[in-house]
Amino acid sequence: MDRVKLSLNESFELANRCLLANGCNVDNAEAVAATILAAERDGCPSHGLFRLPGYVASLRSGKVDGNSSPRVERLAAGVVRVDAGGGYAPLALQIGRPALVEAAQVQGLAALALTNVHHFAALWIEVEALAREGLVAFAFTSYTPSVAPAGSGRPFFGTNPMAFAWPRRDASPMVFDQASAAMAKGEVMIAAREGHELPPGVGLDATGVSTTDPNAILDGGTMLPFGGYKGSSIALMVELLAGGLIGQAFSFEAGERDNKDGGPPRGGELLLAMDPEKFGDPSGWASHCELFFDRLEELDGARLPGSRRYRNREVTPHDGVWVPRSLHETIESLCST
């Protein structure tokens, strides 16, 4: 494939310039560009510049407010809400994080309900940021229907990722971020774009038959949850936490209301944060967990979740970011409205 090489800084500047040219204010553009940079830096192209045309589409359609001013309120001692005001998630998360961290440190644990938000990035970014403040963190968000509940053949759940991060004393946090779908939708979209087949078990075609063709899944078919009915239960839990609990849209509602401009629908996200200093083993938990990680990594074939991203993070500053030329041209054309 014909590709263009960018430095990390160039990939940030490209995203930032494109967002500014399409109506984002400086704060929103920089926050979104930073999440795109983080994805490219960690070798996750499905959440990197690949998403920029979708961001731009939703600015141009007026669905997303690129000038949003997220508003922080306290709903209870342990519950912070950030109303993103119809903007993207990154700025709202950045503004809400200090209140969440402070509440978790005082109460032992706290929640952040992110409302009226358009989430189009990976969740590991926000849970890693919390773990770097010393907190255990969860994040949940839903999307629009693309995954069939176990036993059914029609999409109803979103890809519904759940992320979890664990702080470590002398190492980067242990982080996982996994879709409840058998495969992240971004990966299915990239397979379709690049003409790759998928492994079995990822989805059904429009007639409900299992398929390995990404286009058949995206065109009227459905993805499946990972791990059968257990992954389906996780997807259901994510709907309730990111939707029902905090008064935001379920995936089926987000799908019905969305203008289908290719950008992210409006929905909610729930974050939970816990301070391990407040759970009964303040002097011991960190080294105790290192012992656990050591034992796990001694097993042949086992590895800590997130370790591949951290390896990529060391390499990309030297190797740069490789962007498909067609995507790069699309983005450049979107910079001049």
Place this chain on the structure above:
Amino acid sequence: MDRVKLSLNESFELANRCLLANGCNVDNAEAVAATILAAERDGCPSHGLFRLPGYVASLRSGKVDGNSSPRVERLAAGVVRVDAGGGYAPLALQIGRPALVEAAQVQGLAALALTNVHHFAALWIEVEALAREGLVAFAFTSYTPSVAPAGSGRPFFGTNPMAFAWPRRDASPMVFDQASAAMAKGEVMIAAREGHELPPGVGLDATGVSTTDPNAILDGGTMLPFGGYKGSSIALMVELLAGGLIGQAFSFEAGERDNKDGGPPRGGELLLAMDPEKFGDPSGWASHCELFFDRLEELDGARLPGSRRYRNREVTPHDGVWVPRSLHETIESLCST
């Protein structure tokens, strides 16, 4: 199979009598017998009377204190700890629940760290109880090594169940309780006892080769996580929450320390509870979620997790509990020490 029919009351009385005869005080015996009753009532024999010989073994070996007096303390505004004092979980949960409920209602969310405990039952019992108090609830506990981390061929994680319950206004809570293993260990043990084959993907034999023979998995082999590396991540998360966070044993430590008497090892459990009245949609969340459940149940083939247990719960008071005759004889013999 030759079976004995008991009424629900008879199954409770049998368990209670057997526990009293083996050194439990009245409070502990009744609490454990009630969880055994709940499992039999809901058609979950793998957590019912089938567990009683294991309970008795751990009383007779002195590993578990049948006279434990669980002690409740507050570690932070949102964090309750119940030190079970080396006893079984049911009494400690019963004693700790009011403090957890009160903290969650005040702070919006709260945690309960259950320490020095022997957990040998299903987790849906405790999360359902919290949901019946109007709270969203999570529970996590580890065990002893029986599940291989993704990519490896040796057991390291416990079966590591995670349970989740959602309160509903005019219906029983939506509850799921699922092992991170591809199958609950109790189910593998029952398949071994009854001579059934397992579906593929449940485990590896002692040489690391996939097998459908439950005995090959239990005798030196390993179970696998559900859903590949994603289920493995969930199992890892459970280890950290039920062990590292609250200063309790990881599964590998519990396994090393356990006396292998057939009863449950000593470990920890973490519960989280959230009050949906405090998350920003107090007047709307309940009916909004009913709309979601309705739409889900309208899909051909889909069903709410836990619905089969609720159906069994209606039937067993009339149909009774069917216990294998050999198990019944074993239990009766354990009643006379």
